[in-house]
Amino acid sequence: MKSHFDAAARRGFRPAQIVVALLLTAALAATAAYAQTASDEAKADDAKPGTEIYQTFFLTNLTQQNDINDVQTLLRNMLSHARIYAIPSKNSISIHGSPEDVALARKIIAEFDHPRMVYRITYTFTDKDSDKQAGTQTIALVAASGEKTTLKQGSRVPIVTGSYDSDNSKANTQVQYQDVGLSIEATVAGHGDVLSLRSKVEKSSLVDEKSGVGPQDPVLRQSVHETTTTVTLGKPVMIGSIDVLGTTRKQEISVVAELVK
Secondary structure, three states, rough: OOOHHHHHHHHHHHHHHHHHHHHHHHHHHHHHHHHHHHHHHHHHHHOOOOOOOOEEEEOOOOOOOOHHHHHHHHHHHHHOOOOOEEHHHHHEEEEEEEEHHHHHHHHHHHHOOOOEEEEEEEEEEEEOOOOEEEEEEEEEEEEOOOOEEEEEEEEEEEOOOOOOOOOOHHHHHHHHEEEEEEEEEEEEEEEOOEEEEEEEEEEEEEEEOOOOOOOOOOOOEEEEEEEEEEEEOOOOOOEEEOOOOOOEEEEEOOOOOEEOO
């Protein structure tokens, strides 16, 4: 009786075993298919070409080393994942990065690589003696925004810096030349009608007295005025005054800026 029951039980469990086997087979097949799909996707990703591109931008108006360095630094700060190289000898910047990085770099460079504004800076020196006007002198120079412009007017005076022997015509002498007269340095910055003007005005002259060091050593009188002033286009502004050494006179310095282009 028991053997018949066991046989019947085995016959009753056989369909269940078949179902379990089928479920296990299906699960293993699904796992294998998923693994194959993941492997195929990984291979497909490896086969795709890189998404980074390379481009060189040639600068038209930024020609100074400092300007190129400033733009390169800005790009590196803004585009941390891109590789950026400046070639000052070619006035160019090369970029290797994503298309989005290169597009943003193109926009940034276009904002900075534009023609500089050019201004005419006119300095007027008014001589005054005891508050009485004695005469005026006007000096004009043309300066581009962001660049230093220098004007010199006067003489170059020789100064002996080596050995000197008045009794020996073949004595070894070394001579350097000193600029004497008026020197102006101007640097303009800003946009629109209001500018920042950095000025350095230097006046020097020879005097009759000797230095006492040697018969060839002259004595120079020098006055230097250096300042940074905010100027409005077309409106004169007083930037200071310098004393005329050896006299009771002084020179008041005013400046006016005008847009050239």
